Amino acid sequence: MAMAHMVAERSTCDRLLGGAVLVRDKRIIATGYNGSPSGMDHCNDIGHLMEEGHCIGTLHAEENTVLQAALFGVATQGTTIYTTYAPCYHCLKKLIACGITRIVAMQVYRDTKVRDVCLKAGIRFEIFNPDGAWLDHLSDMFKNLPREAQTEVKQAEKSKHTASLNAIPE
Numbered sequence: 001m002a003m004a005h006m007v008a009e010r011s012t013c014d015r016l017l018g019g020a021v022l023v024r025d026k027r028i029i030a031t032g033y034n035g036s037p038s039g040m041d042h043c044n045d046i047g048h049l050m051e052e053g054h055c056i057g058t059l060h061a062e063e064n065t066v067l068q069a070a071l072f073g074v075a076t077q078g079t080t081i082y083t084t085y086a087p088c089y090h091c092l093k094k095l096i097a098c099g100i101t102r103i104v105a106m107q108v109y110r111d112t113k114v115r116d117v118c119l120k121a122g123i124r125f126e127i128f129n130p131d132g133a134w135l136d137h138l139s140d141m142f143k144n145l146p147r148e149a150q151t152e153v154k155q156a157e158k159s160k161h162t163a164s165l166n167a168i169p170e
């Protein structure tokens with residue numbers, strides 16, 4: 001689920017940052033985020049393509065995930081999808097058609113009766129329940145990234161530089 005959130009950061013339709021990760025036998029086989037098909041203009045560059053209150057310019061994270069699997073010829077039958085939002089009805093139909101057997105969502109986005117549909121389709125549907133230790137571990141992990149260390153060094157150098165400038169007598 002942490003990886004689904006990282007993938008979501010790449011979304012190119014700012015109406016919703018969504019990400020998904022497809023897993024088979026505990027291995028990640030595809031990922032996707034909310035964005036236009038490869039090679040097409042992105043909402044964040046040209047604006048949304050609105051139709052009946054929805055942006056139709058983008059493919060949803062779940063669609064992009066299973067389409068990536070299709071692109072590379074990876075079977076989706078019997079897979080689990082981790083997604084930052086519960087799928088909308090359109091995506092849910094596609095996930096069922098792709099033979100996905102388990103959906104794990106961080107939260108429900110609009111009530112799409114996803115739970116009822118999954119029950120009927122024989123798909124396990126779960127809301128991800130992060131515990132405090134998991135969240136602490138994640139934030140520690142990002143705190144310790146080398147990039148942050150570099151930023152700190154740069155900031156330290158900058159303040160040293162400012163200090164030395166201030167030290168120059170008038």
Ligand SMILES: [Zn+2]
Nearest residue numbers: 013043048055
């Ligand atoms: Zn859009």
Ligand SMILES: [Zn+2]
Nearest residue numbers: 060087088091
């Ligand atoms: Zn959708």
